[in-house]
Amino acid sequence: MKLALYLTFPYPDRETFSTFFGEMIxxxxxxxxxxxPTGTPYYDGPIIRRTHRKAMEGFSFSFLKEIxxxxxxxxxxxxxxxxxxxxxxxxxxxxxxxxEAGIDGAIVPDLLxxxxxxxxxxxxxxxxxxxSLIPFFxxxxxxxxxREMTLLTDSWIYHGLQPSTGIRVPVSIDLMVSRIxxxxxxxxxxxxxxxxxxxxxxELRAEGADGIAVGSSLVSYMDSNDRQGFRSEIEMLGDxxxx
Amino acid sequence: xxxxxNVDIIPEKWYNIVPDLPEPLPPARDHDPENSSIDLLNxxxxxxxxxxxxxxxxxxxxxxxxxxxxxxxxxxxPLIRARNLEKFLKFRGKIFLKYEGATVTGSHKxxxxxxxxxxxxxxxxxxxxxxTGAGQWxxxxxLAATLNGMKSTVFMVKVSYDQKxxxxxxxxLYGASVFPSPSTQTEYGRRTLQEDPEHPGTLGIAISxxxxxxxxxxxxxxxxxxxxxxxxxxxxxxxxxxxQLEIIGEKADTLIGxxxxxxxxxxxxxxxxxxxxxxxxxxxxxxxxxxxGKYAYDLIDTAGILPELKMFSLGADxxxxxxxxxxxxxxxxxxxxSLLIKHGRIRTDEVDEAKSLEAxxxxxxxxxxxxxxxxxxxxxxxxxxxxxxxxxxxxxxxNVSGHGLLDLSFVRD
Ligand SMILES: Cc1ncc(COP(=O)(O)O)c(C=O)c1O
Numbered sequence: 133m134k135l136a137l138y139l140t141f142p143y144p145d146r147e148t149f150s151t152f153f154g155e156m157i158x159x160x161x162x163x164x165x166x167x168x169p170t171g172t173p174y175y176d177g178p179i180i181r182r183t184h185r186k187a188m189e190g191f192s193f194s195f196l197k198e199i200x201x202x203x204x205x206x207x208x209x210x211x212x213x214x215x216x217x218x219x220x221x222x223x224x225x226x227x228x229x230x231x232e233a234g235i236d237g238a239i240v241p242d243l244l245x246x247x248x249x250x251x252x253x254x255x256x257x258x259x260x261x262x263x264s265l266i267p268f269f270x271x272x273x274x275x276x277x278x279r280e281m282t283l284l285t286d287s288w289i290y291h292g293l294q295p296s297t298g299i300r301v302p303v304s305i306d307l308m309v310s311r312i313x314x315x316x317x318x319x320x321x322x323x324x325x326x327x328x329x330x331x332x333x334x335e336l337r338a339e340g341a342d343g344i345a346v347g348s349s350l351v352s353y354m355d356s357n358d359r360q361g362f363r364s365e366i367e368m369l370g371d372x373x374x375x
Numbered sequence: 376x377x378x379x380x381n382v383d384i385i386p387e388k389w390y391n392i393v394p395d396l397p398e399p400l401p402p403a404r405d406h407d408p409e410n411s412s413i414d415l416l417n418x419x420x421x422x423x424x425x426x427x428x429x430x431x432x433x434x435x436x437x438x439x440x441x442x443x444x445x446x447x448x449x450x451x452x453p454l455i456r457a458r459n460l461e462k463f464l465k466f467r468g469k470i471f472l473k474y475e476g477a478t479v480t481g482s483h484k485x486x487x488x489x490x491x492x493x494x495x496x497x498x499x500x501x502x503x504x505x506x507t508g509a510g511q512w513x514x515x516x517x518l519a520a521t522l523n524g525m526k527s528t529v530f531m532v533k534v535s536y537d538q539k540x541x542x543x544x545x546x547x548l549y550g551a552s553v554f555p556s557p558s559t560q561t562e563y564g565r566r567t568l569q570e571d572p573e574h575p576g577t578l579g580i581a582i583s584x585x586x587x588x589x590x591x592x593x594x595x596x597x598x599x600x601x602x603x604x605x606x607x608x609x610x611x612x613x614x615x616x617x618x619q620l621e622i623i624g625e626k627a628d629t630l631i632g633x634x635x636x637x638x639x640x641x642x643x644x645x646x647x648x649x650x651x652x653x654x655x656x657x658x659x660x661x662x663x664x665x666x667x668g669k670y671a672y673d674l675i676d677t678a679g680i681l682p683e684l685k686m687f688s689l690g691a692d693x694x695x696x697x698x699x700x701x702x703x704x705x706x707x708x709x710x711x712x713s714l715l716i717k718h719g720r721i722r723t724d725e726v727d728e729a730k731s732l733e734a735x736x737x738x739x740x741x742x743x744x745x746x747x748x749x750x751x752x753x754x755x756x757x758x759x760x761x762x763x764x765x766x767x768x769x770x771x772x773x774n775v776s777g778h779g780l781l782d783l784s785f786v787r788d
Contacts, residue, residue: 174404178411244399271431272393272400295402295429299414302426311394311431 133337135373136163136322137366138213138347140183141199142190143169144354149190152354153199155363157206160370163322164203165239165345166196168214175241177298179348193229200234211266212238216247216254223254227261237264239290244268244277255284266290270325271308278315289319290345294326298348305332309339333372344373384451384618385442388434390610392645392711393603395433397718400603400710401685404672412682419589419596419681423494427604435607437490444489444522449478450611454619457773459741466761468769469625473616473643474744475776482747482777483639484515484599487608491597492519502526502594506556506581508535508635509701509749510542511777512599517549519597530556530564530584533576535701541781556581563587563678578705579691583678590680600636601675601684601709609642616772617646625770629653629760632774633753634664634723635702637709639776644721645711656716657756659703660727661696664689670717673707686713698728699785700748702776726755734758735779735786747777748785 137156142149167173169187173180200210212235219226230238238258243251258265264287269278271292282289291312293303312321323336324345333344346369353362393400405412416425427435437445457470464470475483495503503520504527507513513529520527529551536543536555543553554560556576557567561584567574574580589596598605620627630647632640634656644654658665664687674691675681688707695704708716715721726734731748734755739745746754750773757773760766779785 175402177414178405178409181405181408245401248398270402271429272402274396274399275394276397277399295413296405296411299411301413301417301429302422303429304426304432307430307432 133341133373134162134320134322134343135160135369136165136324136343136345137161137350138165138167138324138345139350140167140169140180140187142195143183143187146190146195148354152359152362155359156366157203157208159363159366160374161366162209162343164208164210165213165347166210168212168218170215170218172217173215175296177296177348179298179351183351193233197233204234209236210234211236214238214240216240216243216250220247220250223257227257227263231261231263235263237266237287239266239268241268244273244281251281252284268292269312270295271303275315278312282316282319288342289316289321291321291323292325293323297325300326300328305335306339309336309341313340330368330372333369337372381451384615385445386437386611386614387442388436389607390614390646391430391433391435391603391607392648394431395648396711396714397720398714400714403682403684406674406679406683412680415680419586420598421491421495421498421500421595423497424491424598424604427607428602438493441490441493444493445611448480448485448489451615451619452477454616457742460738463737463741464758464761467767468761468771470757470761471620471625471770471772472742472744473612473772473774475612475639475774476744476747476750476778480511480514480518481780482511482515483609483612483642484512485519486611486642487605487638488515488519488597489522490608492516492523492525495595495597496523496525500525500595502528502592503597504528504585504588504594505597505599506530506532506578506585507599508532508578508581508704509747510535510539510546510781511702511747513546513551513553514542514549516597517546517551521550527551528588529553530558530581530588532556532578532581532701533574534697538699538784539781545781556584558584560584561587561591575694575697577677577694579674579677582676583680586676586680587678600638600705601707603709603711605638606641606645606709606711609638610646612639612642612774613644613646616643620772627652627772628769629655629771630774631655631657631753631757631760631771633657633703633749633776634708634712635749636705636707637712639774641709641712643774654721655724655756655760656712656721657724657726657752659698659700659752660725661698662689662704662706663725664706664708665716665723666725670713675707684710686710687716699782700728700731700752702747702749703752724756726752730755744775745779745783746775747779748782750775750777751779
């Protein structure tokens with residue numbers, strides 16, 4: 133399985149972010165997901181929403197480029213998690229900036245729910261710049277939309293298990309994994325949203341997930357400046373993912 | 376027309392339309408940036424109900440116990456050819472009624488009250504709470520709770536509480552405690568009364584009170600409409616109707632139903648979504664959510680405790696006129712229904728109280744069934760439809776969501 137780690141960029145400020153990013157980059161994981169801070173992160177839970185507000189001040193594309201550069205040298209793939217709401221009025225320029233910063237692709241969680249009619253257009257714009265559009269699906273994405281987006285893209289796929297990040301409502305992981313697997317065949321599927329226990333990771337693994345993405349559960353270590361705890365959390369996730 | 380003993384007509388699974396929608400259903404959103412109202416649902420709804428709300432599965436197996444209860448409360452409900460109404464309208468076509476009023480509580484509401492109460496009892500709960508507008512949903516909750524060995528509390532919109540004393544009696548008979556809302560039982564009710572001691576109440580306020588009461592007393596809240604899992608449960612209506620039509624070799628051209636929160640209409644029509652049948656949703660002119668509402672994120676409850684949903688809405692603090700069709704006074708309509716209306720798959724109509732009363736009288740006299748004031752709106756739409764020359768020869772099915780025997784105070788002698 134693969135491990136994707138999410139950080140809102142740069143939460144809580146550039147300095148603290150750099151410190152924790154420095155810890156993280158020496159550890160084993162595959163994909164770095166950087167949240168581009170925005171005023172309306174609708175599909176994030178309260179923990180990540182708070183990080184968006186805080187990270188806004190420190191954001192710049194030049195700092196993004198610095199961080200992504202280090203990450204690339206460490207052999208990681210780098211993705212932006214960004215709401216279309218944040219850049220749909222300046223799509224071309226924003227995508228150019230992402231590309232220039234060395235980003236490999238973007239997850240756009242509100243594309244299918246709030247901008248469905250623009251999905252092909254965005255996919256085109258990203259293709260032109262050799263950026264991967266990572267399809268983002270949830271339990272409420274209809275079969276037809278999953279099939280279409282799977283054909284429209286060739287990257288891995290992100291599937292949200294929960295209605296928003298960092299919360300836990302009861303879900304049937306087995307049914308969710310088998311449904312999306314049937315619709316996307318052998319595409320790589322990474323599951324995220326609300327993963328906060330090793331038991332969940334093991335269940336996803338057993339059901340045939342290709343990887344997991346974790347974010348909310350890292351925030352508390354940054355808040356308490358607990359570098360040791362941060363490292364061991366990532367190490368535990370790695371143990372569950374890579375054994 | 377068909378043997379009520381024919382239990383085979385009751386489906387074994389509920390149908391969830393979400394995976395079959397033409398575009399993604401906009402998800403529930405938190406209202407308050409600091410907290411997660413979606414997470415809070417863990418303390419408001421039975422676990423299994425919450426799981427079904429966010430499921431990706433197209434079908435959900437109906438537990439045997441619930442199937443047994445469905446049979447006990449009168450499922451399958453009859454599909455009746457309305458020959459007298461056809462004659463009255465001089466309609467050269469066929470009109471069928473799917474008659475949800477034939478259940479013991481007199482409306483479709485029991486279809487979802489039973490499973491929700493069953494799941495709550497299964498999870499060890501002793502008490503459930505809800506709100507009611509017209510009284511139909513409160514009645515269904517009260518019966519479902521007592522059948523599953525639980526107590527129930529019902530917050531009833533004050534105008535309906537005053538208009539429909541018999542509703543309170545039947546809920547009491549089923550063991551429920553009933554409070555007029557706004558009430559002094561909750562913080563939100565007390566605040567509303569302080570601002571306006573004569574407040575007539577709204578469904579939005581009553582929902583807020585019921586949800587707050589559930590949180591205050593650590594019990595669970597039952598959902599009457601709007602939410603997706605409710606519509607999934609209500610799919611028994613459409614699945615039965617489809618099978619009943621099939622058995623007699625008929626095919627529907629047009630389905631017509633009324634919309635409050637959208638549960639009876641969606642439950643009736645969604646199982647036909649893979650056909651080219653025409654669908655018409657009737658709201659009340661006094662609650663013009665489709666013609667004057669906005670398709671946007673809005674609150675379910677006035678207090679904003681529950682998450683926001685994207686739907687046609689007049690605004691959560693919309694106070695409608697005191698029409699008798701209490702079940703049609705809700706400010707919004709279920710997200711999946713709203714999406715299909717916006718998409719053009721479902722047409723809408725609006726009928727005012729006078730026109731619905733005329734339909735109510737004609738229908739009572741011709742068919743003998745006294746329809747609920749809510750259902751009378753759908754009947755009015757159907758009557759107009761069947762009078763149009765271009766619709767002659769069609770097969771029209773009306774979902775008569777309830778009977779109006781406890782609403783007769785609305786008919787002047
Ligand atoms: C008989 C009847 N029909 C219709 C409704 C409207 O609700 P919904 O649109 O959820 O079916 C109600 C609600 O109370 C009702 O009691």
